[in-house]
Amino acid sequence: MTGCMQAVASRRDRAAFAELFQYYGPRVKSYLMRLGTDDESAEELMQEAMLLVWRKAEQFDATKAAAGTWIFAIARNLRVDALRRQKRPEIDHEDPALVPDGDPRADILVEREEQWERVRAALRSLPREQAHVIEMSFFDDKPHSEIAAELNLPLGTVKSRIRLAMGRIRNAMGDEQ
Amino acid sequence: MTPHHHASDELLLAYAAGRLDESLALLVATHLALCPHCRAEVERMEVLGGTIIEDLPPAPVASDALDVVLDRLDEEWEGPPARSRMEKIEDESARMLPQPLRDYLGGRLNTLKWRKLGPGVRQFQIIPRREGIATSLLRIAPNTAIPHHGHGGSEHTLVLAGSYMDETGQFRRGDVQSADDELTHRPVSGGEEECYCLIVADAPLRFTGLAGRILQPFLRF
Numbered sequence A: 001m002t003g004c005m006q007a008v009a010s011r012r013d014r015a016a017f018a019e020l021f022q023y024y025g026p027r028v029k030s031y032l033m034r035l036g037t038d039d040e041s042a043e044e045l046m047q048e049a050m051l052l053v054w055r056k057a058e059q060f061d062a063t064k065a066a067a068g069t070w071i072f073a074i075a076r077n078l079r080v081d082a083l084r085r086q087k088r089p090e091i092d093h094e095d096p097a098l099v100p101d102g103d104p105r106a107d108i109l110v111e112r113e114e115q116w117e118r119v120r121a122a123l124r125s126l127p128r129e130q131a132h133v134i135e136m137s138f139f140d141d142k143p144h145s146e147i148a149a150e151l152n153l154p155l156g157t158v159k160s161r162i163r164l165a166m167g168r169i170r171n172a173m174g175d176e177q
Numbered sequence B: 001m002t003p004h005h006h007a008s009d010e011l012l013l014a015y016a017a018g019r020l021d022e023s024l025a026l027l028v029a030t031h032l033a034l035c036p037h038c039r040a041e042v043e044r045m046e047v048l049g050g051t052i053i054e055d056l057p058p059a060p061v062a063s064d065a066l067d068v069v070l071d072r073l074d075e076e077w078e079g080p081p082a083r084s085r086m087e088k089i090e091d092e093s094a095r096m097l098p099q100p101l102r103d104y105l106g107g108r109l110n111t112l113k114w115r116k117l118g119p120g121v122r123q124f125q126i127i128p129r130r131e132g133i134a135t136s137l138l139r140i141a142p143n144t145a146i147p148h149h150g151h152g153g154s155e156h157t158l159v160l161a162g163s164y165m166d167e168t169g170q171f172r173r174g175d176v177q178s179a180d181d182e183l184t185h186r187p188v189s190g191g192e193e194e195c196y197c198l199i200v201a202d203a204p205l206r207f208t209g210l211a212g213r214i215l216q217p218f219l220r221f
């Protein structure tokens, strides 16, 4: 899919965009509905998000993100902006006040697409209880204390499951910490 | 120098998932501008979020969805509004503010309408209080003690300049301290320069000492 994204970015390739739409459109809509958006609004937001994918395609940088990460961020921000009717607070990478990365990260050497596949594989092989708290963190509007209460677990257990899961993701991405 | 006290996994995950309210999102994003460590962690969480979505069962979309979007590809689009860059800064002291905080303050700092809270402590409300959430900037003179107090709810502090110290450690530029109702402390600002903090509180501070009780009516962030 990153190849399609690059084709859209570099030469406004409509056929490649249609391919992206057919793959990501239904998934973006599914994501929005999982967050509690009703069918009609999710359809509308999904179409807007995919339109933004086309419009912002020039900003896509395959060395920084896989297509899936980039499209997810667009859909997420669009939803936040629609809910609040204003821009989500975000850093500006051009900002002179931004503290730059200390040493170049090892993952720059790894292809994003490959990294993406490895994270996907790591996610699938996470122990069920770790995957569960990660999913709840992404989709459910609840603090970790509530997730812990719901699962009948001490808060510390929820926190350590998240730490363990993030450790596996870090390994999958080839990041040393 | 990069921060020593980071935003919690919970805050970073909620930010990556797009689930934080505006005030906390502002605090986390401002920390990210100052902290390459958490920035990398949020990037990983975004990759994770993308893969989770990719594995969701696809939802049926409208049968004409692709055609509708294809028809709109050539529409004019003005793009996102430009951000206030360094050139737009009116007030030199605001240079130390990273984005996105600088946008909220319009490139000003000294010339903001600071409200005096007590000796050596001034406050500026950044976002109007709503749903009990207060978002403000605190400006504390060097070597000033904030009276001993507890917290009725959660309170998150991000240091922007100067430093302060309490029973749990020292906090400098970029550091985050998240306090809940279990923490009572007596922060004292460092002597080197004025201390500026961004504070997001979801409940007013409760003061435990007598000096605190006198101050309390003023300290409504």
Ligand SMILES: [Zn+2]
Pocket: B003, B005, B006, B007, B031, B035, B037, B038, B039
């Ligand atoms: Zn950090």
